[in-house]
Amino acid sequence: MLFSLSLAVLLHSAVTSAHTARKPCTCSALLPAGLQVNCSTLNLNELPHLPADTTELYIQDNQLTSVSPGMFDSLVGLKKASLSGNPFHCDCRIQYLRNWLLKNKAIVSEEPTCSSPSFVAQKAVSELSDDFFSSCTPASCSNGISNTLVGVMLCCLIVLLLWSLRLAKISTFTLYIDERQSGFAAESLHSLKPKHRRRMHTDTYTMDLEPPLNMELLPSTGYIAQKHNIKIKDT
DSSP: OHHHHHHHHHHHHHHHHHHHOOOOOEEEEOSSSOEEEEOTTSOOSSOOOOOTTEEEEEOOSSOOSOOOTTTTTTOTTOOEEEOOSOOEEOSGGGHHHHHHHHHOGGGBSSOOBEEESGGGTTOBGGGOOGGGGTTOOOOOHHHHHHHHHHHHHHHHHHHHHHHHHHHHHHOOEEEEEOGGGTTSOGGGGGOOSGGGTSOOOTTSOOOOOOSOOOTTTSTTHHHHHHHTTEEEEEO
């Protein structure tokens, strides 16, 4: 009885495996060159890897809802294809197949149609407009890297600008004024260019000497020096 029970279990497992196992695609050589790949009526949910030398492809009457991007790109010698009879779901994932169909209409024997969603049901995949995919934004690694680099550069620029402003704020300038220049107008101190900060030599001018420079003779000097963080030394 134990032997009969074990045999029944083995038979059940064999039957179950036979029902669940899927048949592989069949490949046939074509003359003078090429390969025919037949994957039709195999209840496929996704396509297997396809040989690059495929010239005829039959994948009709399966359970395909989309085609992975780049699946057909290596089939440069493809001359005939059949994709009808699949329940294609027409959303952003079908965009690759739609673009491929637009470029290869001549080799497709029968136009595949959308099965869902309902508002595009029974509509040919190739007839979907560009506006239908306007909300689709494919991810791009290069764009992500570019955005990251731009963000880093902007951050560095902001930090450099803040550092420059802080450095300018804490900088101190020393202005040397010779007593022979005490007769100059006070407005000349408004210029902060380097050429006006040079110490002028006493033998450059021949004007009459006046009393030593003091802050009372230049009433605006103190305000200017305080505003621009300038130290004034009398020589």
